[in-house]
Amino acid sequence: xxxxxxxxELSRWCGTCPFLFRRLETARQTLSLESVQKxxxxxxxxxxxxxxxxxxxTLLPEGEYLPLLLRVEPRLITPGQEGDYFSSEQVAT
Numbered sequence: 605x606x607x608x609x610x611x612x613e614l615s616r617w618c619g620t621c622p623f624l625f626r627r628l629e630t631a632r633q634t635l636s637l638e639s640v641q642k643x644x645x646x647x648x649x650x651x652x653x654x655x656x657x658x659x660x661x662t663l664l665p666e667g668e669y670l671p672l673l674l675r676v677e678p679r680l681i682t683p684g685q686e687g688d689y690f691s692s693e694q695v696a697t
Contacts, residue, residue: 608666649673 615624643656651657651671661669681687 609628611628613624613626613628640659643659648656651673657671679687681689684691686692
């Protein structure tokens with residue numbers, strides 16, 4: 605949905621009819637991957653100043669959001685070893 609109007613048409617697939625996924629005229633907004641990469645690759649302390657909120661906000665449906673700056677450091681987890689969700693947290697739950 606864009607401004608309350610459908611952005612894409614998705615047919616109901618029944619197995620005998622071809623699948624249809626079509627972009628409608630209301631979906632005119634775009635987001636360049638190169639510009640997003642540039643926005644997110646630098647160091648920023650304020651999402652408003654960096655333009656991140658504007659870039660992504662135009663793509664989101666109207667509503668209330670809480671933008672956060674988070675630092676995420678992925679780490680490799682081996683199944684069955686320390687840190688494996690299914691071997692520890694899921695079992696405890």
